[in-house]
Amino acid sequence: MLFSSVTFLYFFLFAVLAVYFIAPRRLKNAVLLLFSLFFYAYGEPRLVVLMLLSVLFGYVHGLLMGKFRNKPRAKKLCLISSVCFSLAPLLIYKYTDFFIANLNALGASLPLLKLTLPIGISFYTFQIISYTADVYRGDAAPQKNPIDLAAYIALFPQLIAGPIVRYTDVAHDLAHRTHSVEKIGEGALRFSIGLGKKVLIANVLGELSAALLTTEASILGAWVRAAALMLQIYFDFSGYSDMAIGLGTMLGFRFPENFNYPFISQSATEFWRRWHMTLGSWFRDYVYIPLGGSRVSTAKHIRNIFAVWFLTGFWHGASWNFILWGLFFGVLLLAEKFLLKGFFDKLPRVLRHIYLLLAAAVSFLLFDAPDLASASERILSLFGGAPLVSAEGLYQCKNYFTVLLIASIGATPLPKRLTERLFSTAAGKKAAVILVPLFMAALILVSTAYLVDGSFNPFLYFRF
Amino acid sequence: MHDKLKNRILAALFLLIVAGGFLLHVFLPDAARSTAERRSLAKLPEITLSSLLGGKFSQNFDTYALDQFPFREGFRSVKAFVQYKLLGRKDSNGIFLAEGHIGKLEYPLSESSAYRAAEKFVQLRDTCFPESQVFLSLVPDKSYFLAEQNGYPALDYEKMFAIMKENTPGFTYIDVTDTLSAQDYYTTDAHWRQECLEDTALRLAEGLGVKDSFKWEYEAIDIPDFYGVYHGQAALPFKPDTLTYLTSPTTEDALVYNVEMGKTETGVYDLAKLTDGKSMDMYDIFLSGAAAVLKVTNTHAEGAAKGRELIIFRDSFTSSIAPLLLDGYESITLVDIRYIASEFLPQYVDFNGQDVLFLYSTSVINSSSMLK
Structure with a gap:
């Protein structure tokens, strides 16, 4: 089920909120678990069993590590076992065909399994690993209540597309969260902003991006498509994160932020501190630092950086495009850290911005293309091989100009700063009481209008 | 204090919208069909x-939830308003507004589709009526007159016409493009207006060699409030068209026989379509709408028209112009190979040397996979 669907907004969410707030406190996690399982099973009824098994293994391993807390060797074995059991379904469902295809390319002739990728498996697998790793390190106590642990892992707001909420982020909230009308209002506003970002901007930019792929090629069209794609992916994913965070707030949770205006960055290093922050910090804490981080020899440090970026790319998808996409950022980060540091520091800010935007644009063309050949063709089309302008390309640019403009401004902190300034005065605060709810209602109703009218509504991050 | 109040109002409003949407969806009766979109709406799926x-239930339920959403048409209008008026979009879902018309973008040219159409027509001629005199005429869609002139992308019509002419050897091409203008089409629909087709019908009659029998002596009868197919797609407030049909003794007394269904239709103008509760399109009054094979007999045929027959391979544009060609023939057989596979045609049509006209709109030529 998609958040940006009539079924979710006007059926599922209504039912969840009604039952959740009527239920007594001790049953709230059970209510959340039941609705989360329904939410998951709605699209993939059979694969819910796989998720429940993963939760069960995580739960048992957590308890065992608690039991072996004074036996480091046994505890470590538990952690290894837990990571293996967690990663096995991910490897089987997501990566088997990739490995088979590569073996076939080397001469083997194995049949592809063509397994359906369970929705959200990359997210819930990482959450289970973070739980057992935190229990292993002693950062979290083992969860004795299986319903509470299952509710955390299956929690519908973040189940299928993040943010990656670590157990330690919500362990306290699972047992002691509070609810209030104000939190519902705050969460509702955040959810509505995310809905608008997804439905009114990301989906529309997706139309532009698709239209420019099928129109007569031109250099202008290629650049506009690269910009549209970059903004589409940002508004799609950050919109989803906003909706997840908003829903969490309504239900009394505090989820971590996942985006912080990544396109205002001045380097790839900064970009990844602002883009998909929960994934970046997950890899930092559970891969990079355990490998030694930067406190090792330069060679090992470089190895650690490449390992993280290889895995970051591979996590996004079982294809060489994604691996290269991750490694592309790995190379940029290494260059910024070891080769160009002094040079970058001397560059004017505007040039550093341009560098980052160009790098991001190229990277997302690689990210989005169905295969390496298409990726290289689309990247090369930025620099020639077609007329500067085509009539159809120009038409589409004019057709979507306002949305592109809104998206470009919306990807910066400017709107937030302006509204904060506007509503900081006494009169502004009074006006906000009326204007902000009106804005939220307009966002929901116009988004509903777009949903009712259109069918173009895929979530890009569903495939991860 | 203000923040607290603001958040309380936000919570109340959000819950009101979500609960309101749910309750209205559940308690308002479901609609059977959408006239604006010319289609039946999804019903609540059965649970098995x-x-x-x-996963079929969830897919069907999502479709149902969208189709039966309360005030659906109103919401579609909200989207159209935001798109055209607030965001300055030049088209929405391919629908554009120009010169008081609603049009649909038809581009780019699918050359392979045009080649396929030409090949299909030649194949039909070779297998079914190799001895007949065969004519080809293409009806430009409304974008021919509106798109490029108003800054919208348009398909390369001249290239399409050239492909069709060059790849239908032995066919006589009748060019009707200069007999038409945007004003000859309904403002809210894809089709042309029957009352504006005098020049076009005359051009066809000339090309077919029946000019001597051609008459333009009709009484025009108006039917108000025709909301064409683009009206529903645009979802914007737009004045309806008046649908006018032309009658004469020839059209009044013509006999229409649905060969495939084996039944006699009401006549060339089937006014029952306006009230039968089944038809979703007023344009269906022309020859009763979609049909695979129809035979129209002119009971007033005399002189040169007596014994003369014409077969038209056609789409819906022909429904309104065929009655205007009737004076030149004793019978006109209309074949729509979108609804019947070509190999079955000899079972329904007696090909015995009649003249044959392929009369197709450019939209069909550009999507010729629908021709069976």
Whole structure:
């Protein structure tokens, strides 16, 4: 089920909120678990069993590590076992065909399994690993209540597309969260902003991006498509994160932020501190630092950086495009850290911005293309091989100009700063009481209008 | 204090919208069909174990939830307003507004589709009526007159016409493009207006060699409030068209026989379509709408028209112009190979040397996979 669907907004969410707030406190996690399982099973009824098994293994391993807390060797074995059991379904469902295809390319002739990728498996697998790793390190106590642990892992707001909420982020909230009308209002506003970002901007930019792929090629069209794609992916994913965070707030949770205006960055290093922050910090804490981080020899440090970026790319998808996409950022980060540091520091800010935007644009063309050949063709089309302008390309640019403009401004902190300034005065605060709810209602109703009218509504991050 | 109040109002409003949407959806009666979109709307799907486990139920329920959403048409209008008026979009879902018309973008040219159409026509001629005199005429869609002139992308019509002419050897091409203008089409619909087709019908009659029998002596009868197919797609407030049909003794007394269904239709103008509750399109009054094979007999045929027959391979544009060609023939057989496979035609049509006209709109030529 998609958040940006009539079924979710006007059926599922209504039912969840009604039952959740009527239920007594001790049953709230059970209510959340039941609705989360329904939410998951709605699209993939059979694969819910796989998720429940993963939760069960995580739960048992957590308890065992608690039991072996004074036996480091046994505890470590538990952690290894837990990571293996967690990663096995991910490897089987997501990566088997990739490995088979590569073996076939080397001469083997194995049949592809063509397994359906369970929705959200990359997210819930990482959450289970973070739980057992935190229990292993002693950062979290083992969860004795299986319903509470299952509710955390299956929690519908973040189940299928993040943010990656670590157990330690919500362990306290699972047992002691509070609810209030104000939190519902705050969460509702955040959810509505995310809905608008997804439905009114990301989906529309997706139309532009698709239209420019099928129109007569031109250099202008290629650049506009690269910009549209970059903004589409940002508004799609950050919109989803906003909706997840908003829903969490309504239900009394505090989820971590996942985006912080990544396109205002001045380097790839900064970009990844602002883009998909929960994934970046997950890899930092559970891969990079355990490998030694930067406190090792330069060679090992470089190895650690490449390992993280290889895995970051591979996590996004079982294809060489994604691996290269991750490694592309790995190379940029290494260059910024070891080769160009002094040079970058001397560059004017505007040039550093341009560098980052160009790098991001190229990277997302690689990210989005169905295969390496298409990726290289689309990247090369930025620099020639077609007329500067085509009539159809120009038409589409004019057709979507306002949305592109809104998206470009919306990807910066400017709107937030302006509204904060506007509503900081006494009169502004009074006006906000009326204007902000009106804005939220307009966002929901116009988004509903777009949903009712259109069918173009895929979530890009569903495939991860 | 203000923040607290603001958040309380936000919570109340959000819950009101979500609960309101749910309650209205549940308690308002479901609609059977959408006239604006010319289609039946989804019904609440039945729950079965296999549909639940196979995920079919969820797919069907999503469709149902969208189709039966309360005030659906109103919401579609809100989207159209935001798109055209607030965001300055030049088209929405391919629908554009120009010179008081609603049009649909038809581009780019699918050359392979045009080649396929030409090949299909030649194949039909070679297998079914190799001895007949065969004519080809293409009806430009409304974008021919509106798109490029108003800054919208348009398909390369001249290239399409050239492909069709060059790849239908032995066919006589009748060019009607200069007999038409945007004003000859309904403002809210894809089709041309029958009352504006005098020059076009005359050009066809000339090309077919029946000019001597051609008459333009009709009484025009108006039917108000024709909301064309683009009206529903645009979802914007737009004045309806008046649908006018032309009658004469020839059209009044013509006999229409649905060969495939084996039944006699009401006549060339089937006014029952306006009230039967089944038809979703007023344009269906022309020859009763979609039909695979129709035979129209002119009971007033005299002189040169007596014994003369014409077969038209056609789409819906022909429904309104065929009655205007009737004076030149004793019978006109209309064949729509979008609804019948070509190999079955000899079972329904007696090909015995009649003149044959392929009369197709450019939209069909550009999507010729629909021709069976």
